[in-house]
Amino acid sequence: MKELEYPFDAAYIIKKRKSLKKTLLADGTSRIRKKIAVFGGSTTSDIVKTLELFLLDAGIEPEFYESEYAQYFQDAMFPDETLLSFKPDIVFIHTTNRNVTDWPEMTDTTEQIDEKLHTEINRFTAMWKSIAEKFHCPIIQNNFEMPLYRLLGSRDAWDIHGRTNFLTRLNEAFYAYARENESFYIHDLNFVSADYGLKEWSNPLFWNMYKYAMCFEAIPSFAFSVSHIIKSIFGKNKKALALDLDNTLWGGVVGDDGVDGIEIGQETGVSQSYYEFQTYVKQLKSLGIVLTVCSKNDHENAIAGLNHPEGALRPDDFVIIKANWENKDRNIAETAAELNILPDSIVFADDNPAEREIVRTQIKGAAVPDMDGVENYITTIDRSGFFEVTTFSEDDLKRNEMYKKNALRAAEMASFGDYNDYLKSLEMHAVIDDFIPVYLARITQLTNKSNQFNVTTRRYTPAEMESVFEDDGYIRLYGKLIDKFGDNGVVSIVIGRKNGTALDIDLWLMSCRVLKRDMEFAMLDRLVERCREVGVETINGYYYPTAKNKMVSDLFGRFGFTKTEEHEDGSTVWQLRVADYKPQNHVIEVFGNDHAEA
Secondary structure, eight states, X not given: XXXXXXXXXXXXXXXXXXXXXXXXXXXXXXXXXXXXXXXXXXXXXXXXXXXXXXXXXXXXXXXXXXXXXXXXXXXXXXXXHHHHHHXXXXXXXXXXXXXXXXXXXXXXXXXXXXHHHHHHHHHHXXXXXXXXXXXXXXXXXXXXXXXXXXXXXXXXXXXXXXXXXXXXXXXXXXXXXXXXXXXXXXXXXXXXXXXXXXXXXXXXXXXXXXXXXXXXXXXXXXXXXXXXXXXXXXXXXXXXXXXXXXXXXXXXXXXXXXXXXXXXXXXXXXXXHHHHHHHHHHHHHHTTOEEEEEEXXXXXXXXXXXXXXXXXXXXXXXXXXXXXXXXXXXXXXXHHHHHTSOGGGEEXXXXXXXXXXXXXXXXXXXXXXXXXXXXXXXXXXHHHTTTOOSOOOHHHHHHHHHHHHHHHHHXXXXXXXXXXXXXXXXXXXXXXXXXXXXXXXXXXXXXXXXXXXXXXXXXXXXXXXXHHHHOTTEEEEEEEEEETTEEEEEEEEEEEEEETTEEEEEEEEEOGGGTTSSHHHHXXXXXXXXXXXHTOOEEXXXXXXXXXXXGGTTHHHHHTOEEEEEXXXXXXXXXXXGGGOOOOOOSOEEEXXXXXXX
8 A cells, every 4th residue: 555655644544544544455365364462651552553554554463462551561470361362473662761660760789770770670570471481472572762861971871870772782682582493573663763763763752641662653654664574584585686787776877878877886875875875785785686677678778787787786686687678567576486486575666657657556565665865765665664574594595596596497398398307317316304404494485475486375483483393293304405506495394294194284385486397296205104103084175265375276276185175265275195106207307304404
C-alpha cells in the first residue's frame, strides 16, 4: 500500500488507521497468521494498532496480546492463563529509558554504579530466560534511546555517573546477550529515535499526559521499524534489487552523453552521491541480495557505463543485466522467472516516476520505492527495511555467485537435445543426511524463506529447529547439492514425525534455484532408505495450498504416492507404501555426512 511506504505521512496514517486497515483486509492478499505478545513498559495501544497496518501490508495478519500498563515484568515472569493459552509466535518487549529503575547518582562510587548496572541487566536477563522457557518463541527487545538531557554535558557520555554512559553500558550488555542467544533480536530504538530527532521523540508532554515513551507522531516510525524484524523472522524480506542505470546508478544518459559524460566519482557533489549509492548497493550484495539491472538502454552502452573507472559496481556484480527497449515490467517478470523467485521478492529502483508506476501496477507485490534525489537514494532503500537481517549464513555470502552459476547451467542446457543427458553432464553429487549442527542456521533460514517448493510452508524458529534436531521422534534430512559449476549449498529439507510404523511429513521444501535437477527424487530415495532402517512402513504426505506453492500441489503424486484425502480448501493427503517404492534418482551421486564438506 502506497500510504505505508517510506517516506510516509505519519499524521495521515494515525488519522486514517481504521480505513487503511479495512482496505488492507479487503485487498484479497493471502496472509500468514501470527500471534504477537507485546509486553509494554509504557502505553502500547496505538503502537499495536499501527504495527498491525505495516504487518498486514507485509503479508502477515497479526493477533495481539497486550500486557496491562507497565506490567511487562510480571507478564514475563508470571504469565496468567490468558497469556499462556495465547501461545505467542513472538514476544516483543517494548521498554525504554523510562523503565530504568535505578539511575547513577553523583555521590555513587564505581562499585555502587556497577551494582546498579548489574541489577538492571539481571532483571532483563531473568525476563528473557523466563519467556524463552515458557513460550519457546523469538523475543524482540528494544535497546535504550539516549536521555533527553545530559546533566554533565559531553562528559555524560564517558563519566560513569552520566545517564548517557549508563544507558550505553546497558545497551552493550543487551547486544552481548543477542550475540549469544538465537531467536533473540534487538530492536534498535536508539537509532530510530535519533533518526527521528531525539528532542521531539522524547517530548515529556506525551509521557506526563499519556504515558507514551515517544511523541504521538513518532509512533508510525517506531512501528514501521519493529515490523521489519517481524517480517524478516517470518521470511517476508525481499531477495533481489533490480536497478535502473541512467540517473539511478549514475548521472546522465550514457547513450547520449557517452561514458565520459556521465556523472560518477569524486569530482562533484552529485557525482559523489552516485558513487556512494553504488557503494551502498555493492554492500547489499555482500548480504546475499541478488543484484540485477533493468534499464532501457543498448546493452553495450549499459556495460560501458558499468565499467566506468570511477564507479564502484562492475558488470560482474550483477546476476542478470536486462538492458534493452522492452517494457520494464516485462523485464522484471522475466528476471524473476530466470532467478526462480516470485516477482514480489524484487525491489525495483528507478528515478523515473512513470516507469515506477508501470511496474507498481503491473507487478503485484514488487516493492517500488520513490527514488527522488540521488542524495536520498540510500536512506530511501535503507529505511524501507526491504532487506532487514535477522539471520545470516555462509550461503548468503555466496548467493550472487550461485545465481551466476545457474545462468551458466542454463546456457549449457540449451546445447543439449536430451534433458537427461544434460543432467548427467552436470556431474552432480549431493550430501543427504541427518541434520548436523553446522547447518542448523541455514536449515532454519530456508524454512522461513522458501515459499514455492514447500508443501506445508511450516516455519521454524531456531529454538524450534533445535528441538526437532534433538528429538529422536523425527526423521530429518538436509540436502546439499554440488555440480561441476560449484556448490549450491543446503537446498532441500525434509522433516517427518514418526507415528508408529508411519511417518507424517511435517516439512518438505527445496530452494527454487535447483528446480528440475532431480534433487527432490534424491531426497525421496534417501528418505525411503531411512524409513526402512527404522521400520517405517508408510509415509504420509500433506499439501496445504498457499498463494505461492501451487507448483508442488501434485508433488507427492509425481513421487508415486496415492492420494487418500482431498478437502474443499485444496489441501490433500497422500500415502506411500515403503515396500513398494523403487529409487527414482539416476543422475545424482549421493553421499552422507562424512562428505559434508565436499
